[in-house]
Structures are given as structure tokens and as C-alpha cells.
Amino acid sequence: MRTVFAVALLLLAVFYTAMAFADFNFLSPRGRIAPGFFPQIIGSLLVFFTLSTVIIEFRRRQTEPGILPDWGVTLSVNALVGVFIVASHFLGALPGMIIFMLLTLSLLNRGKHMVNLLLGVALPVLMFVSFRFWLNAAMPPGMIGLPY
Amino acid sequence: MELFDHLLLGLSVAITPINIVYLLAGAMIGMIVGIIPGFGPAAGLSILLPLTFGMDPIGAIMMLAAIYYGAMYGGTITSILLNTPGESAVVASTFDGYPLAQQGRAGPALVMQAVASFFGGTVGVILITVLAAVFALVTRSFGPPEFFMLVMMGMVTLVVLIGDNWRYGAVSALIGFALGTVGVDLETGLQRFTFGSAELIGGIEFIPIAIGLFGLGELYYAFYQGLHRAGSGGIIQYQNEKEFWPNAQDWIVSKLALVRGSILGFCVGLMPGAGATVASLMAYSIEKSSSKTPERFGKGAMEGLVAPEAANNAASAGAMVPLLTLGIPGSASTAVLLAAFVLWGVKPGPLLMEQNPELAWGLVASMYLGNMALLAINIFAIPVFVMMLKVPYRLLAPAVILVCTMGTFSVHGSIIEVWLMFAAGIVGFFMKLYGYSPAATVLALVLGPLAEETLRQTLIISRGSPLIFVERGTSLIILLITLGVVAFGIYMSHSRKAEKMKANAVDTSSE
Numbered sequence: 001m002r003t004v005f006a007v008a009l010l011l012l013a014v015f016y017t018a019m020a021f022a023d024f025n026f027l028s029p030r031g032r033i034a035p036g037f038f039p040q041i042i043g044s045l046l047v048f049f050t051l052s053t054v055i056i057e058f059r060r061r062q063t064e065p066g067i068l069p070d071w072g073v074t075l076s077v078n079a080l081v082g083v084f085i086v087a088s089h090f091l092g093a094l095p096g097m098i099i100f101m102l103l104t105l106s107l108l109n110r111g112k113h114m115v116n117l118l119l120g121v122a123l124p125v126l127m128f129v130s131f132r133f134w135l136n137a138a139m140p141p142g143m144i145g146l147p148y
Numbered sequence: 149m150e151l152f153d154h155l156l157l158g159l160s161v162a163i164t165p166i167n168i169v170y171l172l173a174g175a176m177i178g179m180i181v182g183i184i185p186g187f188g189p190a191a192g193l194s195i196l197l198p199l200t201f202g203m204d205p206i207g208a209i210m211m212l213a214a215i216y217y218g219a220m221y222g223g224t225i226t227s228i229l230l231n232t233p234g235e236s237a238v239v240a241s242t243f244d245g246y247p248l249a250q251q252g253r254a255g256p257a258l259v260m261q262a263v264a265s266f267f268g269g270t271v272g273v274i275l276i277t278v279l280a281a282v283f284a285l286v287t288r289s290f291g292p293p294e295f296f297m298l299v300m301m302g303m304v305t306l307v308v309l310i311g312d313n314w315r316y317g318a319v320s321a322l323i324g325f326a327l328g329t330v331g332v333d334l335e336t337g338l339q340r341f342t343f344g345s346a347e348l349i350g351g352i353e354f355i356p357i358a359i360g361l362f363g364l365g366e367l368y369y370a371f372y373q374g375l376h377r378a379g380s381g382g383i384i385q386y387q388n389e390k391e392f393w394p395n396a397q398d399w400i401v402s403k404l405a406l407v408r409g410s411i412l413g414f415c416v417g418l419m420p421g422a423g424a425t426v427a428s429l430m431a432y433s434i435e436k437s438s439s440k441t442p443e444r445f446g447k448g449a450m451e452g453l454v455a456p457e458a459a460n461n462a463a464s465a466g467a468m469v470p471l472l473t474l475g476i477p478g479s480a481s482t483a484v485l486l487a488a489f490v491l492w493g494v495k496p497g498p499l500l501m502e503q504n505p506e507l508a509w510g511l512v513a514s515m516y517l518g519n520m521a522l523l524a525i526n527i528f529a530i531p532v533f534v535m536m537l538k539v540p541y542r543l544l545a546p547a548v549i550l551v552c553t554m555g556t557f558s559v560h561g562s563i564i565e566v567w568l569m570f571a572a573g574i575v576g577f578f579m580k581l582y583g584y585s586p587a588a589t590v591l592a593l594v595l596g597p598l599a600e601e602t603l604r605q606t607l608i609i610s611r612g613s614p615l616i617f618v619e620r621g622t623s624l625i626i627l628l629i630t631l632g633v634v635a636f637g638i639y640m641s642h643s644r645k646a647e648k649m650k651a652n653a654v655d656t657s658s659e
Binding site: 001002005006009013016019023024031032033034035037038039042043045046049050052053056068069070071073074077078081082084085088089093097100101104105108109119123124127131134135136137138139140 | 198199201202315316318319322323325326329333335336338340341364367368371372373374376377540542543545546547549550551553554557558560561563566567570573574577578581582596599600603604607608612
């Protein structure tokens with residue numbers, strides 16, 4: 001995975017650098033710094049360093065950190081955060097938060113249905129009230145106009 | 149006398165009932181953020197910054213500053229009780245703090261770390277009071293070449309001195325610089341890397357990236373490590389302590405460590421990029437090498453805990469000097485503070501103390517009060533924090549995700565920024581997992597546009613000649629210091645490698 005991450009960074013670096021060279025000039029016709037000056041330097045350095053990192057990773061083939069990783073939960077929580085953002089966008093902040101909390105707690109705190117239900121509803125309501133009324137902060141209103 | 153007038157002005161601004169409430173709330177929240185494993189001041193500040201939008205600017209900035217140094221205080225509690233540093237700046241505190249707790253001396257260790265943090269923080273604030281105005285005066289003569297060199301010095305120092313692998317640090321910093329180039333080019337008005345999106349014309353916002361990298365990234369990493377599987381209660385080295393207060397011997401062995409750590413910490417903190425981590429590790433090594441009984445270190449030497457604690461808090465105060473007088477953040481945490489200043493319409497720089505003395509001196513005065521409050525909170529609320537450490541991570545983490553997401557949305561009411569935070573969270577997780585430096589990315593994102601602007605101005609002044617950097621005295625001095633830091637970094641890296649090889653050789657021969 002370490003090597004995959006390094007390769008992904010290299011590809012992004014190449015894409016950024018290619019755009020910097022293709023779309024922007026390094027110097028203006030009057031010899032002054034043009035919009036491409038900084039991106040081209042940064043891009044070239046980024047390609048150099050990511051490429052050398054990839055080469056070193058391929059040679060070394062280093063083992064992953066010596067802990068027992070929990071990829072399942074990490075990826076699931078990440079997916080749930082994605083669901084949360086979509087739900088907040090379409091349904092609004094409060095339903096989005098409640099859905100996220102209930103799903104996440106049912107994944108992380110298995111079997112404790114009562115605690116999960118209490119926390120899953122109380123915490124979002126508390127946050128909604130404090131953001132909306134105490135801090136006067138913006139929250140996703142939702143697209144289908146729920147009555148709250 | 150002018151100094152006392154400034155301080156009095158600051159105190160008159162800071163001591164209002166509502167500001168004191170903000171200060172105490174910030175200190176308490178900072179402590180809580182600090183004790184959450186993996187969360188340091190930068191994560192706490194970036195997540196909580198949006199919550200201050202409804203407040204008055206001075207109160208909000210006082211609260212954020214209190215969160216900043218409160219988190220530094222709080223981070224050590226987990227280092228001592230769990231052997232789990234909240235962030236890199238308190239790693240050195242585990243070396244002797246945890247052994248002390250294992251010996252049943254968690255109480256004295258916690259009290260002494262609170263005293264050391266208070267001492268370091270207060271020495272730092274006294275030095276800010278004395279030196280900030282002088283610094284502001286000196287930096288008024290700084291032009292674009294000096295600012296560019298300072299930015300480069302900050303980045304080089306961060307890359308070379310923090311983390312095990314400087315190549316990863318360089319990649320992280322370059323990613324931040326690349327993100328900083330997105331948006332409209334200020335000189336020509338040309339759009340760069342916006343892909344036609346109106347949301348990207350103003351550039352990539354700093355707050356979603358910081359919340360994603362530090363907040364979500366750290367949370368994913370904690371899940372990856374399996375922190376959600378068990379509550380931490382079982383491994384806390386704190387029971388009903390019979391001996392809570394430090395004894396006379398603890399004070400005697402710590403007194404010089406307090407002074408040395410504080411002064412060293414402040415000086416290191418002044419350097420952009422070096423920060424609290426370098427300060428605490430340096431303080432620990434100096435204390436160990438100057439001790440008559442270095443063999444006690446690592447086995448529960450009180451001065452081995454006190455020195456890095458004083459140093460990291462003094463460094464946090466020291467880092468405020470370049471932030472306030474130059475507008476250059478020296479660390480990821482101060483970068484978030486800079487974002488807060490900008491959001492409140494305050495522009496830190498050489499003229500801040502003159503043009504906005506209420507805010508500048510109010511902030512300095514609040515730091516004296518904050519340190520006193522934190523000392524009291526630290527000592528008398530220890531049982532409360534121990535109780536909080538027992539809250540299972542599986543319940544805490546979803547709540548933090550709610551704050552991260554809603555906090556990001558509340559900044560500009562933009563769902564695109566929330567998706568940006570989501571993406572930054574994934575990248576932040578992999579960066580943390582494989583030893584890259586999210587701090588370098590965040591700092592470069594903030595400093596990138598400044599670096600580009602000052603480099604452009606410099607080359608216009610010099611008509612394209614880069615020799616201007618060595619022709620101007622101050623710029624040359626900064627360049628030489630930067631080269632010194634690089635040389636020191638290379639030396640440290642070689643000596644670390646040599647130590648590792650030696651240790652491996654010993655292991656092989658003993659097998």
C-alpha cells in the first residue's frame with residue numbers, strides 16, 4: 001500500500017506538472033515572472049521527489065507498520081462520512097447527523113442499542129441547537145425542505 | 149514604563165467577564181482536545197475555529213489562543229498516564245513521564261508537568277512582552293527578499309528537523325505549495341488549476357484542508373490502529389494516588405531544568421518551522437547530557453519530564469512572535485491561528501502592535517491569565533481528565549466527525565468545501581500512516597502564496613537577479629541560518645542512522 005500511495009502521488013504530480021508546462025508561461029514576453037513560474041518549479045521538484053520515493057519504495061519493499069490494522073472499520077467509517085455528507089446535502093443537517101450517528105454507532109458500538117439510540121439522536125439535536133441558535137452558524141438546509 | 153502601559157492596556161481589554169469566560173472555556177476545551185489521542189493543538193484549532201464565528205473578535209482570538217496552549221498542556225496527560233503522546237511535541241514527555249506513572253508516581257508527575265508547563269508558558273509570555281515590540285521594530289525594515297527567505301527557512305526547518313524521512317517532508321511541503329497555486333494569479337488575473345470551477349477561483353481554502361488532514365486523518369488512523377475496539381480505561385496508570393504532591397527532592401532536581409527548558413524552548417520557538425517538537429526533544433537531550441546521573445533518564449527522572457514540558461510550552465509562546473510581528477506562522481497550529489486572524493480582519497505584521505494595540509496586547513495579557521488558569525485546571529481537575537480518558541473512543545469519534553463536518557460547512561456554507569475536507573481526510577490518513585507530514589502540507593498551503601508574491605516582488609526589485617538574496621545583509625543572515633539548520637539536520641540524521649546500526653549490531657551479537 002505504501003508503494004501504491006507513492007505511485008498515486010507521482011501520478012498526481014505528473015498531471016500537475018504537465019498542466020503547469022502546457023497552460024502557463026514561465027516568463028512573460030518582458031522577461032518578468034509569469035503565472036507558470038512557481039507551478040513549474042514546484043511541479044518539477046514534486047515529480048523529482050515523488051519519483052525518487054517510488055523508486056526507493058520499490059527497491060525497499062518495506063513491510064507495513066507493525067500493528068494489527070483494522071481496514072474494515074477504517075474504510076466503513078470513511079464510507080459513512082461520505083453517506084453523511086450526501087444525506088446532509090439532500091435531507092439537511094439534522095437528519096444527516098442522526099443517520100450518520102445511528103449507522104456509525106451500530107458499527108462501532110455493537111449490541112448497545114439503547115445507548116446508540118440515545119446518543120444517536122441526542123447528540124445531533126444538541127449540536128443542531130447549539131450551531132443554529134447559539135453560534136448562529138450555517139448548516140446544510142437540505143434540498144427537499146424538511147419542516148425544521 | 150511603556151511596557152507596563154501596554155500590559156495594562158492588554159489587561160483592561162482581556163479582563164472583562166465575557167472574555168474571561170471565553171478564556172476559561174478555551175483553556176478547558178484545549179485541555180480536552182489535548183488528551184484525545186492523536187489530537188494536538190492544530191487539529192483542535194482547525195476543528196473549533198468555525199465555532200468562534202458568532203463571537204466578538206478579541207474574545208474569539210483569546211479563546212483560540214487558549215485552546216492552542218491548553219492543548220499543549222493537555223497532551224502531556226496521556227503521555228504520562230497512557231504512554232500515548234497526544235502529538236509529536238509531547239513525545240519527549242513519555243520518556244520519563246510514563247516510567248514515573250508505572251512507579252506509582254503519576255500524581256507528582258502530573259503536578260510537576262503542570263508546573264513546568266506553567267513556568268515555560270509564563271517565561272515565554274514575559275519574553276514576548278519584552279521582545280515582541282523590539283522584533284516588530286526590527287522587522288519593519290524587512291522587504292520581500294527577507295520575507296521570502298523567512299518562509300523558505302520555516303519550510304526547510306520543518307522538513308529537515310521534523311520526522312524521520314526528509315524526502316517525505318519535502319513531498320508533503322511541495323503538495324501544500326502546489327495546492328497554494330490553485331486560483332487566480334494575482335498579477336495577471338489568469339486562472340490556474342481551477343478546471344472551470346467558480347468555487348476554486350479564490351483558491352483552495354485552508355480550513356477544510358486543515359480539518360481534513362488533522363481531524364479526519366487522525367480519526368481514520370486511530371480506527372486503523374483499532375483504538376475503537378477497547379476503552380482506554382484498562383491501561384491508565386492512575387489509581388487512587390496516596391502520594392499526589394511532589395516531594396522536596398522533585399523540586400530540587402527540577403529547578404534548573406525548568407529554567408534551561410524554558411529559555412531554550414522560547415529561542416527554538418522563535419525560529420519559523422522549528423516549533424515545540426524540536427524544542428522538547430532538544431531540551432530532553434541537553435538535560436540528559438548535562439546530568440551527573442544520565443542513567444536515571446528513561447527510568448523516571450523528574451527533570452527528564454520537566455525540561456521538555458517547560459520547553460514545549462515556551463516554544464508555543466515563542467512561535468507567537470513571528471506570527472504577531474511578521475505574519476509568518478512557524479507551525480501548523482500558528483497557521484490556523486493566522487487563518488483566524490485573517491477571518492477576523494486582523495493582519496498580523498510589523499505594524500500590528502501599533503495599529504491594533506488592543507488586540508495584540510489583549511492577546512498577550514490573556515496568555516498570562518490563561519497560563520494561571522491552566523495551572524489550576526491542570527492540578528485540580530486531574531481526576532476529571534482521568535475520567536474523560538475512560539470515555540471509549542468508539543463513542544467519542546463519531547461526535548468529533550460531526551463537529552469536523554458541520555464546522556467545515558459553517559465557514560462558507562459550501563458543500564464543495566465539505567467534500568474537500570473529506571478528500572483531505574483520506575490523504576491525511578495515508579500521510580500519517582506512511583510517515584509523511586500533514587503539518588508541512590498545511591504550513592506550505594498558507595505560506596505558498598506569500599512565497600510566490602515575495603519572490604516575484606524580489607525579482608522585480610533586483611531586475612531578475614537572484615543575487616539580491618546574498619547582497620542584502622538580513623537576507624544573507626537568514627540564508628546562513630537556513631544552511632546551518634540543513635547542516636544540523638544532516639548531522640542529526642547521520643547520527644540517528646549510526647545509533648540504529650549500532651543497536652542492530654548489538655542485537656545481532658546478543659542473539
